[in-house]
Amino acid sequence: MVRYIVLFSVRIEVLRAIAVRISSPETTAYCVANLPKPYLSVGPPGGRGGGRISFKYIEALETYGERLVEADLLKAYERAGGKFIGEYLL
Secondary structure (H helix, E strand, C coil): CHHHHHHHHHHHHHHHHHHHHHCCCCCCEEEEECCCCCCCCCECCCCCCCCEEEEEHHHHHHHHHHCCHHHHHHHHHHHHHCCCCCCCCC
16 A cells, blocks of 8 residues: 555656646646546646646656656655655656
8 A cells, every 4th residue: 555655656746847847937737636646737827718638647748758857757756755666757
């Protein structure tokens, strides 16, 4: 059970890193830490008028993964407690 909690913690932290990388004045992004299925929400600022798109973990990596750098991934593992070993994120 602990392994799964840490796995989701790493995924949440990676989605948060992606959100930081893609947020701009024209776009807001944030991670919804919904266990067991965290997701990334991307859309126009203000949250009104629709247009928000949700990405599951794998979809977010496929779409925005190239914007991450190694430091983002290391920080995600560190913030998740550094207990998880064995998943390739990219």
